[in-house]
Amino acid sequence: MQNTKPTGYAPANDNHKLAYYIEGEGFPVFIFNGFTCVQANLKYAIEYLKNDFQVISWDYRGHGESMDKAGMHSSKANLDQFMADANSVFDHLQLKKAHIFGYSMGAQFSMQFAHDYPEKVSKIACLNGIYGKVFDQFLGTDLLGKILPGLPREIPWLNEAYKTLWKATHSIPFEIKFRIATIALLDRGLAKTEDVKPFLQSMSTLDGEFMLALAQEIHQHETYSFLSEIKNPSLIIASGSDLFATPAISEKVHRLLPDSELIIISKGTHNSNLEKPEQIFPEVLRFFKA
Template sequence: MSPPGHATTFRQDTLRVPDGADLYFQVRGEGTPGMVLCDGLGCDGFAWKYLLPYLARRHRVLRWHYRGHGKSSVPEDRTRIGMAYTCDDMARVMDAAGLEKAVLFGHSMGVQVALEFHRRYARRVQGLVLVCGSYGMPLDTFHDSTLLKRIFPTLRRAVERFPLHTARIVHGALTTELVVQLAIRLEMNPELIARNDLAPYFSHLARMDPVVFVRTLDSLASHTAWDHLEYVDVPTLVVAGEKDRFTPGWLSRKMAERIPASELLTISEGTHTAPLEVPGLVELRVERFLRERLGVESGESAPKVG
């Protein structure tokens, strides 16, 4: 392993999968076990701003973009989007990055991706770190309400019928500072989150094809790994934000209780962006998890909390 502070390996590339989608990925650092970072819906890596370089000091870390997200394209058949393709995509990207096995980190949608990947490719998973996400069917619990589930079919039909008009509306809204500030105050902890840490998320979402977004969300809405949780046989750390409105904290507790011998970190003031709000706390807990459950040598110095 390269000691902290030394230059680390960096590689970025695209991988064309059999149905024609070009998947973007980047690899940083060296060392085992390897790590794979799985994003949330509509994200291209913003949640890993602090954790990625921290992990890359001692590990090979793979970050990649789902179909239609970030720098990844979609195939000519634009129906081939969502959970049905994500696990096979990730297996191919791991091959391209030289990772036979890895610890999977999932944020938001990435929790579903990581759990489903373990179901299909258990031999390739050494551990799970599940951050601010649900095991499935997120529309059923968004804001502790079924409202989004009830209105989503109407929203999807509107987006599918008027994609260009929807894209213009979304771009206009998400590039307005008032909307950004409202989102920060209503959905995140404004005392802990930095505006600049969220800028990449709003920028990416403003550029994203809304049809890809709703089709991916539709695939999440009907997917669940609940039935698989009791069969998770690798060390698992669940991280929850007590004030998370997207995936309420009780979901994380329920998930941790069902996964054998899992560990739970609840961040009392944390929201859906807890890895950005209290990065030092998350890093310390991840380091302890890797050391105690996977036998990974700890870093030379502890990170700052907060």
């Protein structure tokens, strides 16, 4: 059973408390989760890896159990802060080096962390990764990529409106949210309801202003310019039916990385981590153990 209570908290450079979770023993695997994701999204990754490795997952600021309001100003929703947060967890746990696993937005963060702290990274595995400018291709259209960067965040009443809209949107009944998710981001025939529910239900607890700022940041930031400098052995996994982080994105990353392996999982959506864990995580385990 997955540990859903934090093992402890690491202090960030601004003293924001970052919740972390540790399962298993051995060489460490450090996980970067996805945008708005909770520990339930990592259920199968941890389950498959914890018998051979010490698996360390954590909640980003503004996510899960890392929800100190003082550290959730929208100015903190930037890559520099999130990389510093990851390094704070590393240092708190006295990790010298670790394999890195990144899912979705976590793939973008994984590559940035490997670029910023190369001495701390061994191998890198990424699943359904976004690596920058992701909303330019969201669901096959560039509409969101055009709108998102221009949404203002300097007007107080608008920030309150973002928060209200986010909470209202994500407070609808679970079954409706589940049906909406299955339109493009989830295969109802493959994913178990009990695996998806904690993630969808947690969305209403997030801060809409902070999430908008983070979405703008991960869209504007990109890693392609330095991927050729990442020398670490890397495993890039894409899912054939992912309309968010399309296989073409992973193929591009594979071409840019000097030492990488590419696997494309047939039919899986952006949530293939919950749909097809038996195809994905044995490959991640194989790669890390090699």
